[in-house]
Amino acid sequence: xxxxxxxxxxxxxxxxxxxxxxxxxxxxxxxxxxxxxxxxxxxxxxxxxxxxxxxxxxxxxxxxxxxxxxxxxxxxxxxxxxxxxxxxxxxxxxxxxxxxxxxxxxxxxxxxxxxxxxxxxxxxxxxxxxxxxxxxxxxxxxxxxxxxxxxxxxxxxxxxxxxxxxxxxxxxxxxxxxxxxxxxxxxxxxxxxxxxxxxxxxxxxxxxxxxxxxxxxxxxxxxxxxxxxxxxxxxxxxxxxxxxxxxxxxxxxxxxxxxxxxxxxxxxxxxxxxxxxxxxxxxxxxxxxxxxxxxxxxxxxxxxxxxxxxxxxxxxxxxxxxxxxxxxxxxxxxx
Numbered sequence: 001x002x003x004x005x006x007x008x009x010x011x012x013x014x015x016x017x018x019x020x021x022x023x024x025x026x027x028x029x030x031x032x033x034x035x036x037x038x039x040x041x042x043x044x045x046x047x048x049x050x051x052x053x054x055x056x057x058x059x060x061x062x063x064x065x066x067x068x069x070x071x072x073x074x075x076x077x078x079x080x081x082x083x084x085x086x087x088x089x090x091x092x093x094x095x096x097x098x099x100x101x102x103x104x105x106x107x108x109x110x111x112x113x114x115x116x117x118x119x120x121x122x123x124x125x126x127x128x129x130x131x132x133x134x135x136x137x138x139x140x141x142x143x144x145x146x147x148x149x150x151x152x153x154x155x156x157x158x159x160x161x162x163x164x165x166x167x168x169x170x171x172x173x174x175x176x177x178x179x180x181x182x183x184x185x186x187x188x189x190x191x192x193x194x195x196x197x198x199x200x201x202x203x204x205x206x207x208x209x210x211x212x213x214x215x216x217x218x219x220x221x222x223x224x225x226x227x228x229x230x231x232x233x234x235x236x237x238x239x240x241x242x243x244x245x246x247x248x249x250x251x252x253x254x255x256x257x258x259x260x261x262x263x264x265x266x267x268x269x270x271x272x273x274x275x276x277x278x279x280x281x282x283x284x285x286x287x288x289x290x291x292x293x294x295x296x297x298x299x300x301x302x303x304x305x306x307x308x309x310x311x312x313x314x315x316x317x318x319x320x321x322x323x324x325x326x327x328x329x330x331x332x333x334x335x
Contacts, residue, residue, distance in 0.1 A: 009178070009181065012174060012178075016170065016173075016174040019170060019173075019174070020170060023163070023166035023167075023170065026038070026162065026166070027158075027159045027162055027163075032154070032155060035158055035159070035162050036158060036161075036230060038162065038165070038166075039158075039161050039165040039226070039227075039230045040227070040230070041267065042165035042166055042168060042169040042226075043168065043223050043224075043226050043227035043230070044227075044251070044267060044270070045168075045169055045172060045251075045263060045264070045267040046165075046169060046171075046172050046219070046220070046222075046223035046226075047065070047069065047220060047223055047227075047244060047248050048247070048248045048252050048263045048266060048267060049172035049173075049176065049260075049263050050065065050068075050216050050219045050220035050223065050248075051216075051245075051248040051249075051252060052257060052258070052259075052262070052263050053176060053212070053215075053216045053219075054212065054213065054216040054217075055252065055257055056192075056252075056257040056258025056259070057180065057185070057188050057189065057192065057212065057258060058188050058191070058192060058209060058212030058213060058216065059188075059191060059192035060117070060209060060212065060213055060216075061117065061118045062117070062121045062122075063118040063119060063122045063245055064118070064119075064121030064122035064123070064124060064125040065121070065217070065220050065244070065248060066125050066239070066241060066244040066245055067121060067124055067128060067217075068098045068102065068218075068221040069223070069224030069227070069239055069240070070125070070129065070132075070224060070234075070236065070239035070240040071094075071098050071101055071128065071221050071224070072094040072095070072097070072220070072221025072222055072223070072225040073094075073224045073225050073227070073229075073239050074132065074138070074144075074234060074239065075093070075094050075097040075098070075225065076090065076093075076094045076146075076225040076228070076229060077144045077146055077228070077234050078144070079093065080146060080147070080148050081144065081148070084147075085148070086148060087146060087148050087149065087229055088160045091164060091222070091225050091226065091229065092222070094221050094222050094225035095219065095221055095222040096218065097221065098217055098218045098220065098221020098224075099214045099215070099217060099218030099221070101221075102213055102214045102217035103214050105121075105124060106210050106213060106214070108120075109121055109124070110209070110210070122242070122245075125240050125242075126240070128240065129236045129237075129240035132240075133236045133237075139234075139235065139236075141235065141237065142235060143233055143234050143235025143236065143238075144233070145233050146228075146229060146233065146234075149229075149232055157232075158230075161226060161229055161230040164226045164229075165226050165227075165230070168219075168222065168223050168226060171219070172263075173260055173264070173316075176260050177260055180260075184208075187203050187208045188208060188209075188212050190203055191203060191205050224239065246288075247270065249292070250266065250270060250288050250291075250292050251263050251266030251267050251269075251270050252266060253266070253292050253295060253296060254266040254269055254270075254295050254302060255269075255302050255303055256301050256302025256305045257301075257302065259302070259304050259305070259308075259316075260315075261304045261315055261316060262302045262303070262304040262305075265302075265303050265304055266302070266303075269291070269303075273287060273288060
């Protein structure tokens with residue numbers, strides 16, 4: 001088992017290379033309509049994994065991550081429409097803008113803890129939504145079209161959007177795994193487990209949490225930009241919709257918080273539920289909530305937690321059972 005554990009990063013790297021090749025080849029044999037569905041699936045999975053990273057790895061509970069979905073999307077649309085630039089070229093800047101916004105609000109929201117911190121980010125999201133809704137230059141309540149894509153071939157837009165969404169999905173799985181076994185990942189695990197002890201072994205708790213919050217929020221912003229770029233239109237009621245948080249919570253709780261594999265399972269279940277029951281109105285929402293409550297009662301660790309405990313299978317093993325011990329050995333340089 002020890003030998004297998006030491007080989008795991010290499011095996012994960014091989015799996016990442018294979019998955020990357022599969023994503024690159026997909027547009028050659030998948031119809032455009034199916035590709036657009038895959039873009040949505042990848043983007044929603046990235047939303048969920050971004051929240052899972054904050055809650056399960058950084059130890060920050062946020063009920064307002066729709067803030068960064070909207071910010072990333074609006075930055076892309078406004079920057080492209082105002083400058084005439086190709087949106088695919090400036091899309092990575094959505095990560096930068098969302099990360100900078102997260103950095104700007106961090107000194108204020110980090111003064112709060114637990115539920116107060118979680119709600120404060122939701123409040124900021126509502127303030128930004130109302131601000132955009134009242135500004136004609138930002139599209140007001142009707143939103144904005146993505147003007148640059150009108151002159152592009154639809155197949156090119158779909159393929160480019162797919163590659164960006166696929167990259168987000170790959171990063172959500174393999175990037176999170178490698179981050180979790182890095183020194184920063186060990187420091188995050190230590191802070192998540194016990195801030196006092198983490199500080200005692202030389203970890204700068206505030207800056208570690210700050211970096212995790214900025215990284216996770218920037219990633220969510222990039223995912224928001226990809227999602228709304230694929231539908232060519234963004235409006236504040238949708239981009240900053242609190243229902244995005246409902247979707248994220250459902251996916252992560254069903255699959256398992258603090259695991260890489262859990263949100264994969266949760267995303268699959270969410271889209272199956274949506275396909276089967278979306279036309280039932282309120283019943284669909286009741287079924288989503290009931291499924292989440294049932295899983296929490298049976299296994300607070302989610303479906304993947306049950307699978308792992310029953311089978312002993314730990315594919316990516318990204319969550320450290322003893323982050324403090326590992327950080328004490330490998331993360332003394334983070335301060």
